[in-house]
Amino acid sequence: MGRKSLISVLPIEGWIVFYLLLYLPNAMITKLLTSQVHPGLGRPLTGLETLPASLTVSLVLTYLFIWLSGWHRDAHGVQLGGTRVPLPTRYTALSGLGTAMVLFTVPMSFTIEGVSIPFMQLLMRGDILIIAPVVDLMFGRKVRWWSWTALVMVLLALALTLFDRGGLKLPPIAIATVVFYTLGYFLRLVVMNKTAKDGDPATVRRYFVEEKIIALPLSVAALAVLSATGIGGQPGELEWGFVEVWTDPAMWPIFWIGLTLTAISVVSIIILLDPRENAFCLPLERAASLVAGVGAALLLAWFWGLEHPRDAELVGAGILIAAIVLLSVAPRIDAATRRARAESA
8 A cells, every 4th residue: 555545545534533543542541640549659640740751652653653654755854874864844843833832732631630621622622623714714715614614513512611610710731731732733724724735645744744853852842841830730740750750650551642642643634634624624633532532531430430521511522523424414415516516507
């Protein structure tokens, strides 16, 4: 199977299902690690203790994927001796900065005490879905009626959950997580639309390589900076997360977090660089991740005794599932209608 067929073998809905199935164990393992008591520490691990190793594992695995898959050959690069080294452009470097923000805020959102996974995901996905049509309009891309409808449905799910909770009432680390996540995605969307959203599989490969070789090292550095500010926890947590974790039994589940994170990043870029409008692709990708988060929360409540999602969060997830169905079905009905009109003309 060639490199082109690896990307084009599935329709976007197939990649969405694959994305959801990868995201579910990622969210579950992350939440379990930061909710159950660690035998050596006498308390659950924090995000600052799990993130450094999981991001480092993802960095190593992503670089291996880039090399073994041959995707590096599609990237810009420089020749150093007998080796060609991938090199980002100024635009993909900027996108790498945005991706670094996303990479460390998504796992962080699973670990915040007193804030549920579904609620954090609704907040983060709602912000992104607001900026999606804005970026489309900035680049002159038409936003179709089903994309606007799905956007309204997702915002309705967000509003219901906020009302149920009586407002935001978030700790500082949760606010910082949402802000950095939203800013990071905005940078990515702008660069994607300027340089890569053309439907060419080679463009997908080039963009992924150039973005990730910058984003992954920066994500680890950004985590260190966030921790140094004192917002994220105690100073000793970062040292444990960077040094002591590698000989701790918790490293095994952290490895699986890093592995699934790597696979998620590949599938995500295929979905987001689909040539259709951002207001179509983003609701699909973001809603799938939220549904996976809700599913993770339900499984954790049923089998591990963690807090059950609130009813409003489950209603919100149901609305998002309906949005996914709409975005999948409506374009096909529209295309069939256009074909029928053309044939009868």
